[in-house]
Amino acid sequence: MIPLKGGASPARLSIRAPIALIALLALAAAGAAAVFGFALPRSGGAGAAYAYRIEPLSAADQTVRVSLEAAGIAGEQSVRLVALGVDVFDLVAADPQGNRLAHTAGNGLIDIASEGRPDIHIEYSVRLGDSGKHGRAGVLDDRLLAFAGEQAILLPLQAYAADDREVERSLGQVTIAYEVPQDWTAVVPFPAEDGSATRLDGPTFHDLLMLRKSAIAFGRLDKLSIAKGEGFLDVYYPTSPGLPPNGKPDEETMGGLSRLYDFYALLFGFDLPRMSIVMLQPSSQGGDYVFAGAGAQMIGTTFDTHSKRDWELMGHRFFHAFFDWKVTSKLYQAPPSQWLYEGLATYYETASMSALPESLKLRLGTNVGESFSSLYRKYVYMTLKDASLLGFAPMEEDRIADSYGLLEFLHYTKAPLVVRAIEERSFELYGERNRMLQAILEHPTGEELQLSAIVHYALGDETDKFAARYLFGKELLPLWEHTDGGAENPEAVISELNGTEAILASWLREERADYPIDRLGAESLDRLAELAARRQVRFAPEETERKVEAMSPTVYKLLKQYVLRAEVAGVKTDDPELRFKLMNDKTAAEKWEKFLLSVRNDPVGGL
Numbered sequence: 001m002i003p004l005k006g007g008a009s010p011a012r013l014s015i016r017a018p019i020a021l022i023a024l025l026a027l028a029a030a031g032a033a034a035v036f037g038f039a040l041p042r043s044g045g046a047g048a049a050y051a052y053r054i055e056p057l058s059a060a061d062q063t064v065r066v067s068l069e070a071a072g073i074a075g076e077q078s079v080r081l082v083a084l085g086v087d088v089f090d091l092v093a094a095d096p097q098g099n100r101l102a103h104t105a106g107n108g109l110i111d112i113a114s115e116g117r118p119d120i121h122i123e124y125s126v127r128l129g130d131s132g133k134h135g136r137a138g139v140l141d142d143r144l145l146a147f148a149g150e151q152a153i154l155l156p157l158q159a160y161a162a163d164d165r166e167v168e169r170s171l172g173q174v175t176i177a178y179e180v181p182q183d184w185t186a187v188v189p190f191p192a193e194d195g196s197a198t199r200l201d202g203p204t205f206h207d208l209l210m211l212r213k214s215a216i217a218f219g220r221l222d223k224l225s226i227a228k229g230e231g232f233l234d235v236y237y238p239t240s241p242g243l244p245p246n247g248k249p250d251e252e253t254m255g256g257l258s259r260l261y262d263f264y265a266l267l268f269g270f271d272l273p274r275m276s277i278v279m280l281q282p283s284s285q286g287g288d289y290v291f292a293g294a295g296a297q298m299i300g301t302t303f304d305t306h307s308k309r310d311w312e313l314m315g316h317r318f319f320h321a322f323f324d325w326k327v328t329s330k331l332y333q334a335p336p337s338q339w340l341y342e343g344l345a346t347y348y349e350t351a352s353m354s355a356l357p358e359s360l361k362l363r364l365g366t367n368v369g370e371s372f373s374s375l376y377r378k379y380v381y382m383t384l385k386d387a388s389l390l391g392f393a394p395m396e397e398d399r400i401a402d403s404y405g406l407l408e409f410l411h412y413t414k415a416p417l418v419v420r421a422i423e424e425r426s427f428e429l430y431g432e433r434n435r436m437l438q439a440i441l442e443h444p445t446g447e448e449l450q451l452s453a454i455v456h457y458a459l460g461d462e463t464d465k466f467a468a469r470y471l472f473g474k475e476l477l478p479l480w481e482h483t484d485g486g487a488e489n490p491e492a493v494i495s496e497l498n499g500t501e502a503i504l505a506s507w508l509r510e511e512r513a514d515y516p517i518d519r520l521g522a523e524s525l526d527r528l529a530e531l532a533a534r535r536q537v538r539f540a541p542e543e544t545e546r547k548v549e550a551m552s553p554t555v556y557k558l559l560k561q562y563v564l565r566a567e568v569a570g571v572k573t574d575d576p577e578l579r580f581k582l583m584n585d586k587t588a589a590e591k592w593e594k595f596l597l598s599v600r601n602d603p604v605g606g607l
Contacts, residue, residue, distance in 0.1 A: 047172030047202075048072040052153060055179030059141050062129035064152060067121070072172065074118035081122075081154040084108040085132075088154070091124035110154065126152045134313075135289030135302060139280060144219030144238060145180060146280055146300045148293025149189070150212040159208040162330040167205050174200040174208070178218060185221040187236055187276050189214040189297045206328040213324070215293035215300030217278040224249065226258050229271035233261050236278045247279055253305045256360045260311075260318050263355035267348065267434065268322045268441065272296070275321060279303050296324040308364040312371075315352035319345040329446025335397035337451050343415025344437060347423070350375070350416070372420060373483040377493060378500045379413050380476060380548060381555045384539050385562055388576040389508075394418055395472050405507030414477075418470065421477045425466070426458040476544065485552040493554040494520050516583035520558060524599050529557035531599070532564035539563045539573070568595045 049071045057063040070079055083105070093101040093112045096119055103112040114120050128138035128147055138147030158170035176198040178186070189211055192199040198216075200207055221236040235257060237247045249257075257277065265271050276298040280290045283302075292300030294317040301317075304310045323345070332341035353366045383390050390409055392400060400406040419436070426435050439457040443449040455471070456463040469475045501517045508515045538545060539559040549556035566573050569588035571581045582588050 047168060047170050048156075049173040049175075050156065050171065052174075052176040053179060054152060054176065056140055056145055057125060061127065062138075062140050063125050063127050064140065064145070064147075065123065065125050066152060066154070067123045068154070069119070069121055070114075070156075071119045073114060073120065075116060076114055077116060079112045079114050079120065079122075080157040081110045081112070082108060082157055082160060083110050083154050084150070086151060086154065087127040087130050088124050089127070091122070093120055093122045095120055109157065124154070128152070129283065129285060129290075131288070132291060134291035136283040136285065136291065138292050139283060139290045141284065144217070144221075144280070145178075145184075146215065146217040146219070146278060146290070146292035148212070148291070148300070149214050149216060149295075151293070152216075153211070155208060155212070159203075159205075162205055162333075164204050167208070168202065171203055171208075172201075174198075174203055174211070178216075180218040183220075184218040185223070185236065187215070187217040187221070187278055187298055187300075189216065189295065204328070205330060206324075209333065210295045210297065210324060212295075213293060213320075214295030215276075215278055215298045217292060217298075217300050221278070222248070224254060226254065226261075228261060228265065228275075231271045231273045231275070233258065234274065234276045236276065238279075238281055247281055249279065249305065252357065252360055255357050256305075256311065257314070259355045259357060260315055260352055263315075263352045264318050264322045264348075267437070268326060270322075270326070272321065272325055275299075277301075277303075294320060296321050306363075308366060311356065311360075311364060311366075312349050312353065316345050316349035318352065319348045327440060327444045327446075329440075329444065329449070331446045331449070331451070332440075335401045336395055337397075339394050339397050339410050339415040340419075340436075340451065340454070342411035343417075343419045346412050346416035347419040369482075372417075372479075374496055375413060376417060376477075376479050376483050377552050377555055378497065379417055380551065381497055381558065382409070382413070382500060382504065383476065384544075384548070384559055386579060388574070388578070391474050393472050393474050394470075403508075404510045405504065408507045409504065417477050417479060420482075421470065421479055422455065422458050422466070424479070424482070425462065429460060429462070480547045480551050483551045485550055485554075488552055488554060490522060490525075490554045493552060494522055494558075497555070497558065514580065514584055516579060518562075518579070518583060524596065525554075525557050525561060527599055528564055529560040532560035535564065535567065537563045537567050537573075565592050568592055 049069075051069040051071070053067045055065055057065045073079060085108075088105075088110070091103065091105075091110065093103055095101065095117050101113050101115075101120060103110055105111070112120065112122065128140055128151065129136045131137075138151045139145070153176065155174075156171070158167060161167055161170070175192075176188075178188070178197065180186075186196040188196065188198050190198050190200050190207070198211070200211065203211075217236070220239055222239045224235045224237075226233045226235075235249055235254065237249060239248070261275065274297070278292065278298065278300040280292060280300055280302045282288060283290050289302040290300075291302070294301065299314075299317050299321065301313075303314065323341075331337050350368060350371045353361070353371065354368050356364070356366065390406070392406070392410070394410065394415060397407070397410060400410065422436060423433065427433055435458040436454050439449070439454045452463065452467070455467060459466055470477055498520050501520065505515050505517045537560075539562065540548065545556065548559065563573050565582055566578060569582055569585075569591050571578055571588065575581065582592070
């Protein structure tokens with residue numbers, strides 16, 4: 001660390017950014033410059049060198065200290081570091097003589113006034129372990145340090161430029177040294193010769209994307225390894241000298257991971273040179289899951305081998321690993337085409353469960369057909385119930401890009417069903433599976449490939465009609481015949497939909513704190529649906545209602561109950577605030593409770 005002179009004292013930075021900015025940073029260079037209102041700074045020649053050093057600071061506080069030497073940046077008036085979602089504090093910047101440099105933070109960027117200096121030094125601290133989408137973001141204790149690249153490494157804005165020529169002009173080299181105990185095992189992306197540091201010479205956008213996504217881990221780790229073609233599947237797990245293995249995967253787990261790998265190797269047509277999984281213990285902070293990144297080279301996560309959902313998530317991450325290794329196109333990394341990337345991952349996540357060993361499938365209770373049926377029930381239920389909110393078209397991804405909740409619904413509920421609808425029709429037309437993925441893999445750089453061409457390879461002459469109705473239009477996806485409502489368990493369906501209500505609320509309360517959860521139950525459900533039909537209140541046109549009833553009688557009855565509730569409360573069903581008025585308005589709630597009481601007291605009456 002160099003001595004620092006002058007300037008304000010370091011402090012915690014407020015740099016939280018709107019979700020839309022995450023997508024905007026991945027746009028093409030010209031587009032990004034226009035969005036941010038400035039020309040991207042450029043370095044002459046081979047580009048600047050960014051040398052990072054990361055060292056543990058405090059296990060108790062889950063903090064690491066990062067120092068950065070930025071060399072060869074002459075001519076730039078400022079250095080802009082991207083800090084989306086990173087808990088950064090105590091940042092200081094100086095020139096080689098130790099003179100402090102001013103900096104500001106906002107909208108996910110830290111702007112350091114380099115004022116034309118060729119070299120500057122930056123130091124900052126990062127707190128790991130914040131709660132995130134998949135659990136605690138990284139971990140530091142006396143035996144382990146693990147984090148995703150994007151959880152600690154603040155790359156310059158140029159690293160997000162989708163034009164590789166811009167990246168090449170601006171970034172000549174990125175190196176990362178890790179100051180950890182020498183007896184700790186290192187699992188790092190883009191390893192230097194000694195394997196314990198990261199080195200990228202002449203990095204591309206794709207290289208830097210993989211660095212951001214990848215897990216980085218050090219610790220007292222043992223390894224189980226399975227040869228895969230010319231590569232290896234390595235599984236690391238924590239241990240300590242003199243103690244029994246802590247979390248060593250058993251034979252069934254290794255067999256399951258091996259079969260998942262084989263599923264994707266066959267699907268993509270190649271083996272990865274090396275794929276590493278670091279199995280992390282739950283956090284000491286309440287036993288939460290820890291997520292430390294998932295990239296093309298390595299995955300770091302808590303993994304409960306008895307959890308069906310954890311195996312599905314692992315299948316999802318395997319898809320991304322193979323896809324990201326092969327496909328360097330930026331087309332899939334931002335709206336309006338990111339939905340296809342995540343939709344494919346979630347579709348194949350479900351399909352990959354068929355590859356697990358039979359004993360594991362039996363223990364987990366996996367059923368690929370039922371998993372798709374469950375997803376379709378949730379999609380139909382929520383889309384018809386909250387049409388004004390969730391009835392958007394997939395190609396409207398740009399419009400909803402600043403809504404975390406709507407993006408989550410699109411990526412992990414609607415998009416995989418779009419993929420399935422295309423896959424099923426494509427198989428009927430051509431007798432082949434996976435034609436969309438084939439089209440992408442035949443053009444991995446994305447040159448001369450547009451989304452329309454991918455869909456056309458799967459659907460041929462039916463592309464325009466399908467796109468008009470289901471990609472740009474808002475019609476319900478035609479997967480009715482793939483879900484048989486005659487065999488459903490009403491209690492199980494209600495339970496899964498209650499889970500969907502809770503998940504959607506957790507997503508949408510990011511933007512609207514008063515988003516209410518509808519607590520679903522079976523009491524008087526048949527009677528209420530009958531009364532709704534008698535009163536001729538509808539949640540959809542008659543033909544659609546018949547399809548919903550055949551697909552899932554329980555979903556049909558719940559939706560009938562919902563529109564009956566609206567009628568009782570005197571709220572129009574096309575009101576964009578319907579959910580809020582029915583559940584948050586005291587008068588509306590009292591009317592419904594009074595009505596329910598009358599139904600209970602007169603279960604066979606006409607009302």
